[in-house]
Amino acid sequence: KAGVTQTPRYLIKTRGQQVTLSCSPISGHRSVSWYQQTPGQGLQFLFEYFSETQRNKGNFPGRFSGRQFSNSRSEMNVSTLELGDSALYLCASSSPGSNSYEQYFGPGTRLTVT
């Protein structure tokens, strides 16, 4: 079974631009969550999508948005990029059929904003 894939793996953007990151979950997983990881703030939850609906949301400004498609693939978008948005963005999928709901993470997209 293929794991969680994220594209692109690396990205360099300029302040003020926008960016879209993509995540394909493990086949059969309907929940996709996004996390931001930075040295200063650690791992912070962005949002979770389940069956194309946002089910949970973290404390991030409205510049951060996401969506999920009918095939469970998810995208997150960051508009008007700031230097502080430089981070590793991790996507995780999980299956409601799992007893523990453990999340399986992708390799991440490393975003650098200059």
Next chain:
Amino acid sequence: AQKITQTQPGMFVQEKEAVTLDCTYDTSDPSYGLFWYKQPSSGEMIFLIYQGSYDQQNATEGRYSLNFQKARKSANLVISASQLGDSAMYFCAMREDNTNAGKSTFGDGTTLTVKP
């Protein structure tokens, strides 16, 4: 609000010895799950072990075991027979009840270095 505390920024262990990574948590929800993840330098988070709040026995997965002390709100990870490949960052995480299955709170992590 839920909170995870990992008080050991860095730990060293000799190869083949056991090591315990500490984790304490805070929640008011009676139903929750506790997880440990390993993050090598490549960046990918690898699920290691899970403990449910209602589980009576401590979870074990191969060389990993979770020392769950509910009254003390601690969920320490024990790695037995350490290997060089165990060198990585380790994160403790918690989710509150199944409706928040996709939303986990993570600790700051512990960097484990295994010495040959």
